Amino acid sequence: MLAECLAREGVDCIFGYPGGVTLPFYDVLYDHEIRHVLVRHEENAAFAAEGYARTTGKVGVCCATSGPGATNLTTGLVDAMMDSIPIVAITGQVPTKLIGSDAFQEADTFGITRPCTKHNYLVKRLDELASVIHEAFYIASSGRPGPVLVDITKDVLQGQGHYTPVTSIHLPGYKVFTEGHTGQIRRAAQMIQEAERPLVYSGGGIIAANASKELQEFVELTDVPVVTTLMGLGSLSSEHPNFISMPGMHGSYAANMALTNADVLIALGVRFDDRVTGRLAAFAPHAKVVHVDIDPAEVGKNRTPDVPIVGDAKRVLPKLTKLLSENTTKNETLSAARRAWWRQVREWKAEHPYDRPTSDTEIKPQHLMAEIDRLSGGQAIVTSDVGQHQMWAAQLIRFNEPRLWINSGGLGSMGFGLPSAIGAQFARPDKLVFSISGDGGFQMSLPELGTIASHGLPIKIIIMNNGFLGMVRQWQTLFYNNRLSSVTLDCFPDAEKLAGAYGFKGRTVEKPWELAAALEEAVKEPGPYLLNVKVTPFENVFPMVPAGGAINEMVLGPPQPVAAE
Amino acid sequence: MLQVISLLLENKPGALMRVTGLLSQRGYNIESLTVGRTLDPELSRMTIVVDVETPQRTQVIKQMNKLINVLQATDLTDLPAVVRELVLIRVRTNQETRTAVLKEAEIFGGRVVDSSTEGFAIEVTGEPEKLNAFIEVMRSYGEIEVTRSGSVAIGLESKRLKLQGPVPTRGGSAGSKVEETVY
Numbered sequence: 025m026l027a028e029c030l031a032r033e034g035v036d037c038i039f040g041y042p043g044g045v046t047l048p049f050y051d052v053l054y055d056h057e058i059r060h061v062l063v064r065h066e067e068n069a070a071f072a073a074e075g076y077a078r079t080t081g082k083v084g085v086c087c088a089t090s091g092p093g094a095t096n097l098t099t100g101l102v103d104a105m106m107d108s109i110p111i112v113a114i115t116g117q118v119p120t121k122l123i124g125s126d127a128f129q130e131a132d133t134f135g136i137t138r139p140c141t142k143h144n145y146l147v148k149r150l151d152e153l154a155s156v157i158h159e160a161f162y163i164a165s166s167g168r169p170g171p172v173l174v175d176i177t178k179d180v181l182q183g184q185g186h187y188t189p190v191t192s193i194h195l196p197g198y199k200v201f202t203e204g205h206t207g208q209i210r211r212a213a214q215m216i217q218e219a220e221r222p223l224v225y226s227g228g229g230i231i232a233a234n235a236s237k238e239l240q241e242f243v244e245l246t247d248v249p250v251v252t253t254l255m256g257l258g259s260l261s262s263e264h265p266n267f268i269s270m271p272g273m274h275g276s277y278a279a280n281m282a283l284t285n286a287d288v289l290i291a292l293g294v295r296f297d298d299r300v301t302g303r304l305a306a307f308a309p310h311a312k313v314v315h316v317d318i319d320p321a322e323v324g325k326n327r328t329p330d331v332p333i334v335g336d337a338k339r340v341l342p343k344l345t346k347l348l349s350e351n352t353t354k355n356e357t358l359s360a361a362r363r364a365w366w367r368q369v370r371e372w373k374a375e376h377p378y379d380r381p382t383s384d385t386e387i388k389p390q391h392l393m394a395e396i397d398r399l400s401g402g403q404a405i406v407t408s409d410v411g412q413h414q415m416w417a418a419q420l421i422r423f424n425e426p427r428l429w430i431n432s433g434g435l436g437s438m439g440f441g442l443p444s445a446i447g448a449q450f451a452r453p454d455k456l457v458f459s460i461s462g463d464g465g466f467q468m469s470l471p472e473l474g475t476i477a478s479h480g481l482p483i484k485i486i487i488m489n490n491g492f493l494g495m496v497r498q499w500q501t502l503f504y505n506n507r508l509s510s511v512t513l514d515c516f517p518d519a520e521k522l523a524g525a526y527g528f529k530g531r532t533v534e535k536p537w538e539l540a541a542a543l544e545e546a547v548k549e550p551g552p553y554l555l556n557v558k559v560t561p562f563e564n565v566f567p568m569v570p571a572g573g574a575i576n577e578m579v580l581g582p583p584q585p586v587a588a589e
Numbered sequence: 590m591l592q593v594i595s596l597l598l599e600n601k602p603g604a605l606m607r608v609t610g611l612l613s614q615r616g617y618n619i620e621s622l623t624v625g626r627t628l629d630p631e632l633s634r635m636t637i638v639v640d641v642e643t644p645q646r647t648q649v650i651k652q653m654n655k656l657i658n659v660l661q662a663t664d665l666t667d668l669p670a671v672v673r674e675l676v677l678i679r680v681r682t683n684q685e686t687r688t689a690v691l692k693e694a695e696i697f698g699g700r701v702v703d704s705s706t707e708g709f710a711i712e713v714t715g716e717p718e719k720l721n722a723f724i725e726v727m728r729s730y731g732e733i734e735v736t737r738s739g740s741v742a743i744g745l746e747s748k749r750l751k752l753q754g755p756v757p758t759r760g761g762s763a764g765s766k767v768e769e770t771v772y
């Protein structure tokens with residue numbers, strides 16, 4: 025019954041790990057058309073499902089058994105919650121009559137995952153199962169997407185019953201606002217029309233809404249410069265002439281200066297996250313804000329907009345574009361102001377581009393990212409963990425389409441890169457997939473080398489190895505008098521032997537002149553490849569806005585330390 | 590500042606946990622919370638009093654409305670509404686204070702629900718501030734024990750309830766037409 029529901033929802037691939045109470049389901053999967061990918065840890069099942077969902081926009085599915093299986097999923101659930109990623113998690117639960125008896129492998133999955141999910145269910149009756157599964161997929165994928173967990177007791181999983189088609193579901197309290205208020209859209213158009221220094225601030229919501237085309241049309245009509253958040257990279261092609269770069273804590277000088285000086289901010293699918301805004305009171309202080317988001321609770325949560333528009337960006341943007349295209353009056357003063365604004369933005373861009381240091385003796389991390397960028401050409405899928413490598417990757421690798429940049433944004437989960445690359449590669453077998461991790465995060469998901477090897481997934485696993493938990497080290501250096509506490513990773517396995525032990529190729533490089541050829545070899549390899557790149561150990565990410573600082577007060581480079589938060 | 594919220598929610602397992610969990614997750618302190626059935630046995634009405642900064646009030650309501658089981662969350666703080674609470678007080682009396690205590694209870698519209706040589710159990714309903722005053726007065730007579738029900742509230746203006754209609758499923762039947770906005 026469960027497999028039938030999943031198949032009807034178009035599921036072709038599940039990432040999971042079996043256990044005692046999910047045995048009946050796995051017995052069905054034995055000869056079912058749905059492919060089950062056996063990961064090596066349940067957390068990675070959730071991350072892989074996220075990788076699948078982030079790459080395709082379809083709902084990713086993961087599965088775990090009761091107790092420890094379910095608790096191991098939770099990091100992935102929260103990760104999906106923070107980044108609004110549609111996944112459905114299926115967990116087994118002990119038989120209904122044993123619930124509450126502290127049975128073997130019993131945990132209150134329903135209670136534990138309540139704050140980790142958009143919605144969750146505990147199914148104790150077979151006749152509820154089909155409608156619950158369909159509701160779960162609907163809730164996960166509609167509105168602001170998110171994770172939904174369905175906890176199913178063993179007796180329900182064992183139950184035999186015919187699937188009766190569920191033609192409709194009724195969730196009277198679940199409202200999705202898509203169209204946007206016509207009057208507000210008109211006000212927004214007016215405000216944009218009259219802006220002298222307009223700026224688009226585009227985020228993950230544009231990608232979730234599949235509204236990149238609509239964004240591009242809007243941008244090309246209005247010729248407004250665009251900054252995209254970490255989650256929004258790829259929502260407008262990195263090579264688009266209107267693309268400035270990423271703003272925020274490690275964003276570019278130009279992006280942060282543009283935000284600080286804009287007079288109209290067109291915020292699309294963003295949540296004014298603290299890593300973007302820095303000190304909120306000093307964020308975009310001169311700007312009137314148009315905020316478009318599908319989640320009413322995001323509009324006005326951190327910044328009160330002048331024009332709030334609750335709706336789906338895919339529906340709202342074309343309406344805005346249409347209104348703006350209808351107005352063809354020319355205003356010479358305004359056009360001059362716009363030209364001056366563009367000149368200013370270009371000057372900022374030229375003044376302080378991202379740092380790309382190189383060295384004759386060591387591999388600089390930025391050099392590594394630039395080489396990956398060269399091989400990707402804005403086309404490859406790149407997954408990352410969280411930390412220094414993530415910021416350098418976000419700064420220096422181009423993404424010319426949405427759904428190429430897969431990273432843990434809101435939750436910042438280490439160990440995310442490798443398992444999400446597995447999900448991404450299953451979703452897009454045709455694509456070149458780079459998984460970039462630090463030496464810390466990689467060792468959190470190292471067991472997944474087994475999954476990669478057993479499926480021969482041609483993922484290019486790149487380790488930016490500086491021998492440190494680099495981002496924590498950076499903060500200790502800057503804000504804790506360089507007292508480096510528990511951040512040294514002085515033991516790392518031999519990459520060639522490690523990959524060899526799993527039956528695929530691997531290598532370590534440490535000389536800058538070896539890097540390009542080594543990466544090319546990795547890309548040419550038809551199977552998986554583990555490339556351990558030893559980089560300058562003490563490089564730090566800049567620009568940097570100290571936590572609690574205003575984003576125009578960024579520190580552009582080493583050395584002077586700044587005050588702690 | 591105290592905010593009075595009226596919630597209409599589906600009577601589903603875990604619905605109460607979702608509401609209380611949301612409040613603690615987002616750092617709002619619950620002053621009181623009551624829940625009971627409505628005319629429709631599948632729905633419950635909840636009155637919650639939370640302590641939040643005024644600018645956060647809209648955010649609380651929006652977050653409540655995001656819960657799938659919540660049909661409607663209304664901020665009654667500034668709307669015409671009646672807020673009532675019930676208190677049960679056990680007060681110890683001696684021969685001298687018995688009459689005075691009865692008199693005080695009468696002033697507050699209270700009702701004696703139990704009487705013994707030890708003292709009285711008194712029931713009073715009213716606005717929470719009035720109950721505070723009553724409790725203070727009773728305290729002056731000696732040792733008391735108090736149980737409060739938490740506030741219940743009703744808006745004096747009817748508010749239209751907007752509900753989502755059924756939506757077709759993707760997998761339900763091969764021929765079912767899926768609205769483009771739905772998925």
